[in-house]
Each structure stands twice: as C-alpha cells, then as structure tokens.
Amino acid sequence: MTQLLNVRINGERHQFPAGINLQDALFHYCDTLSSQRFAVALNQQFTSKINYPITVLHDGDSIDILLPIQGG
Amino acid sequence: MSFSLYDTPLNSRLLIGSALYPSPDIMKKAILASQSQVITLSLKRQNPHAFAKQQIWQYIQEIITLNRGYLLPNTAGCKTAKEAITLAEMSRELFHTDWIKLEVIGDDYNLQPDPIELLIAAEQLIKLGFKVLPYCTDDLVLCQRLYDLGCEVIMPWASPIGTGKGLMNPYNLATIRSRLPDATLILDAGIGKPSDACMAMEMGYDGVLLNSAIALADNPVQMAQAFSLAVSAGEHAYLAGIMPQRPTAHPSTPTLDSPFWHQHK
Numbered sequence: 001m002t003q004l005l006n007v008r009i010n011g012e013r014h015q016f017p018a019g020i021n022l023q024d025a026l027f028h029y030c031d032t033l034s035s036q037r038f039a040v041a042l043n044q045q046f047t048s049k050i051n052y053p054i055t056v057l058h059d060g061d062s063i064d065i066l067l068p069i070q071g072g
Numbered sequence: 073m074s075f076s077l078y079d080t081p082l083n084s085r086l087l088i089g090s091a092l093y094p095s096p097d098i099m100k101k102a103i104l105a106s107q108s109q110v111i112t113l114s115l116k117r118q119n120p121h122a123f124a125k126q127q128i129w130q131y132i133q134e135i136i137t138l139n140r141g142y143l144l145p146n147t148a149g150c151k152t153a154k155e156a157i158t159l160a161e162m163s164r165e166l167f168h169t170d171w172i173k174l175e176v177i178g179d180d181y182n183l184q185p186d187p188i189e190l191l192i193a194a195e196q197l198i199k200l201g202f203k204v205l206p207y208c209t210d211d212l213v214l215c216q217r218l219y220d221l222g223c224e225v226i227m228p229w230a231s232p233i234g235t236g237k238g239l240m241n242p243y244n245l246a247t248i249r250s251r252l253p254d255a256t257l258i259l260d261a262g263i264g265k266p267s268d269a270c271m272a273m274e275m276g277y278d279g280v281l282l283n284s285a286i287a288l289a290d291n292p293v294q295m296a297q298a299f300s301l302a303v304s305a306g307e308h309a310y311l312a313g314i315m316p317q318r319p320t321a322h323p324s325t326p327t328l329d330s331p332f333w334h335q336h337k
Contacts, residue, residue: 040162067129068113
C-alpha cells in the first residue's frame, strides 16, 4: 500500500505519494504553474527552482507559492 | 542632472508604486504619464489557479517594456529580518533583479519600520548580493548605520505610509541630507501632494517614491503628470540655488529717487 504524505500548499491540505519531489507535487497541484511566474518557500525557507526536482517532500511539509502582486 | 540607482542610469527621479489604482488600465496610464522608470511591486501567497486570470502582472510587464523601466520588488508585510530575507530571495528569483526595497515593519498601525530587524536584514541581504533600498524612518543614526552597512540608497519616510501627511519633520530630513552627502536619498512614504515631492527635491534629495498620492487622486493620470513636473521643478530649484531666507524685509523695488511723497521729512 502506497504511503501518503500530508502536505499543506498555501494553507490547504493535500496528499501525495511518499517519495514525491517538490517539482512533481507543484505541477500535480496546478498544471498551469509552469506558464506563470512564481516562487516557492518550503517550510518558510526559500527553495530555488533548480532544487525542485531534488527536493523530496516529507509528511507535514508546508509549501507556500507566491506570485506577483501590486505594491507600493 | 544624471541620476542612477546602483549604477543603473535613470531618466526620472520619480519612483512609483503599482497598488491602489482604480483599474489596471488607469495604473498603466498613470505610471506612463509619470515617466517613472522604477516601479515597485510585491509577492504574495496566491492561488495559482486564479492567478491565470489576473491581468495586473501582464500590465506591469507592458509598462516596463514601454518605458524601458525596472522592477523594484518590496518586502511589504514582513515583520522580521528572516521573513524579509526569504521574501527577497523569492523576489530575486521571480523578478530577475538584485534590487530589493527592504521593508520590515515594527508597528501594525503606523507601519513604521523596525530599525533593529531592518539593520539585521540589510546586512544579510548585502552579503547575499542584493542591492538594498531600505525604507526607514527619518532617524539620522539609523540612516548612518544603513549607509555604513553598504546601502548606497536610503529611503527615509516623509510620514507613515498612505497618510498623505507630507514631510512631518523637514529638519530631520534636511539633517540626513547634510550628514550623508554621498548617499542616494529617496524620500519614501507619506507624500500627499506634488509640493511635498518638490520640497524634498529642493532639499537636495535625489528622488521620491510614492504610490497613494497618485493612485488615490481623483484623476491619477493627471496627478502623475503633476508629480513628474514637481520632481523636475524641485530638482531645478535645488541646482539653481535657492535664495537664503532673511530675517528682515528687503524691498525689491529700488528706493532711490522715490516720488516726493515717500520721502521722510
């Protein structure tokens, strides 16, 4: 039986199979993400895009996806 | 007179925010009318499924292309150095710029910068290769510390963000200008009307950054034009050399050969 991980993305709970990397989890979450500009923090730490494929998720991880907004 | 931020030459000394406009279209027209080349923006946790429908980012990209401008991401909303550093790193990757408008807020009501966290964040970000533009209070010692850390550009407030109160403490601002002659000083926050911006430039400030004063005007596009002219007027006045204030009156019209009824008996 495949072990499932409980992961939060932008505060919402999601489940992914154990062993999934950050890149696969992100694009499973939103398949249009690759066409947008975004940045990611994993457990409140900035994670660079080049590390997405090699960052393995763990149970309880928290992912924040940030996108551009207006600002002063 | 030439102007640059971290060796990037710019045609305008007006930096402008992208928030609070009535619509994306008015935002674009106002920013273009301002002739500003530096536009601030930010990052926020958002639902990427909904973002695909948002036009703001497309508008900002169009503006940058049209005015050959530059993005200045900010760390708005951050309350600790750690938060600000994380957001800055995310901004650098997303916006492809080393510039960061560093905001670390210490009070939820007046949005006053936390000077201690600000210094910690500035030091770390400079080590990480960022070009830091710190938003700070009009505190001379804080500005000096930021400059000593390596912040070539410093941005003291005129008054709290969004209040439109103008220059609360011209004495402090003038002192900072006088004591940090080599720093690039950009007056940021609290500017309400074009004369505020003009006053800052007349003091010798290198530029101004504002958002609400344009975005919340009845006619943002016209107000953007007014600010552009005000910044230019203030710069010209400073370069022209403003006459000194004098304690007593000095008639402009010569008194020699005045008509007989003006002569003392």
